[in-house]
Amino acid sequence: MIKLSKFRFATSVIRNPVFATVKDSDVAYFKDVCKSVLTEEGEVRSFNTDWTKKWIGSSRVVVRPETTE
Numbered sequence: 001m002i003k004l005s006k007f008r009f010a011t012s013v014i015r016n017p018v019f020a021t022v023k024d025s026d027v028a029y030f031k032d033v034c035k036s037v038l039t040e041e042g043e044v045r046s047f048n049t050d051w052t053k054k055w056i057g058s059s060r061v062v063v064r065p066e067t068t069e
Helices: 026-033 041-048
Strands: 036-039 062-064
Touching: 026 036, 036 041, 041 062
Parallel strands: none
Antiparallel strands: 036 062
């Protein structure tokens, strides 16, 4: 089992309190203005894992563009 980055470096990296965390109201807003918002753990997991499978993040939401054009 790979440990989340926040647990691997819990003693050396401290979250900057200036940055906010995503609230349920934020997720509701994203869903209101965007067509592709992922919030299910299984859907978000692949976006939280890097290609080497060495680092795993803890994001709870993914907002994707409607198009890349």
